[in-house]
Amino acid sequence: MPDWEHPTLWAVSDLHVAFPDNRTIVEEMRPRSDADWLVVAGDCGEMSEDIEWVLALLSDRYAKVLWAPGNHELWTPRDDPVQLRGTERYHYLVDMCRALGVLTPEDPYPTWHGPGGPVAVAPLFLLYDYTFRAPDTRTKQQSLDRAYESGVVCSDEFMLHPDPYPTRDAWCRDRVKETESRLTGLDPGLPLVLANHYPLVRHPTRILHHPEFAQWCGTELTADWHIRFPVRAMVYGHLHIPRTTWYDGVRFEEVSVGYPREWRRPGHPGVGPRQILP
Numbered sequence: 001m002p003d004w005e006h007p008t009l010w011a012v013s014d015l016h017v018a019f020p021d022n023r024t025i026v027e028e029m030r031p032r033s034d035a036d037w038l039v040v041a042g043d044c045g046e047m048s049e050d051i052e053w054v055l056a057l058l059s060d061r062y063a064k065v066l067w068a069p070g071n072h073e074l075w076t077p078r079d080d081p082v083q084l085r086g087t088e089r090y091h092y093l094v095d096m097c098r099a100l101g102v103l104t105p106e107d108p109y110p111t112w113h114g115p116g117g118p119v120a121v122a123p124l125f126l127l128y129d130y131t132f133r134a135p136d137t138r139t140k141q142q143s144l145d146r147a148y149e150s151g152v153v154c155s156d157e158f159m160l161h162p163d164p165y166p167t168r169d170a171w172c173r174d175r176v177k178e179t180e181s182r183l184t185g186l187d188p189g190l191p192l193v194l195a196n197h198y199p200l201v202r203h204p205t206r207i208l209h210h211p212e213f214a215q216w217c218g219t220e221l222t223a224d225w226h227i228r229f230p231v232r233a234m235v236y237g238h239l240h241i242p243r244t245t246w247y248d249g250v251r252f253e254e255v256s257v258g259y260p261r262e263w264r265r266p267g268h269p270g271v272g273p274r275q276i277l278p
Helices: 020-027 048-061 086-100 140-150 168-184 203-207 211-216
Strands: 009-012 037-040 064-067 119-123 192-195 231-236 243-247 250-254 274-277
Touching (some): 020 048, 048 064
Parallel strands (some): 119 192
C-alpha cells in the first residue's frame, strides 16, 4: 500500500533553533505520508521570528500541527522585537499559530482517526508551581533557596514574566483549573493523547542530574490526570531526556531534541520526531 495510506501521529519538542545545527534538524524534518500529524510540545526557540519560522515550515509539510508552549517561547528576550510579557505574549503566539493553521491549547481538540485512533489529541498549557521541590525542603522558598545555593536556577526566574499574575505559580494554578474543567467535559469514551511541555507526574524528573531543577518541571496538581482521564499516551519535553516510560500502565513519551551538546553524546537515542500512534 502507498505510504499515504499509513498516516502517523508524531511528536517533537525542544527544537531550540537558535543553534544552527538544530535549525538544520528542523529543515530536514518531513512526514512519511501526506496525512501525518505532528505535535510540537514547546521550546521551538526564544525569538518570536524563530518560533514563527519553525511552525510555518512544519505546518506547510504536515497535514496538521499542534503546538503546546514551552517556557522558552514565553520568555521576553531583550532583543526580541515583540516585547510582550506573560499572558499577552502567550496570546500573541496563539494568534500567530492560528494564522499559520497550527492548533493551540486554546482551540478545540482534534480527533485523530488514523491507525491507533480514534483519539482526541489535546495540546495543553499548564506551567509549573514549584511543588516538585528540591530534596529535603518543605516550602517553595526553601526549594528556591536550595537552587540558588547550588547555582542551579532556571532562566525563567529572570525572563518568563507572569503578568498580570503576581507569580508563575499563580498563573499555573489558573491554567490547571481551566484545563481540568475542559478535560472533564470531554467524552469519557474517547481516549486522549495529552501533550504538555512538562510531564504530568514528577517521576520523570527523578533522574535529573540536578534535582533542584525539578521545581521548574511541572505541578503536583496533575499527578493523577493520567489515570483520572482516558489517557492513551502523555507527550512531554523540557527535560532533554528522550525516552519512553510507563506510569500506572500509561505510556509517557519524552520527545525532546535538546541542545547539540546533549544530542551528540554517545548513546543518545537520536533526534527528530518520535512516533506516538500507531
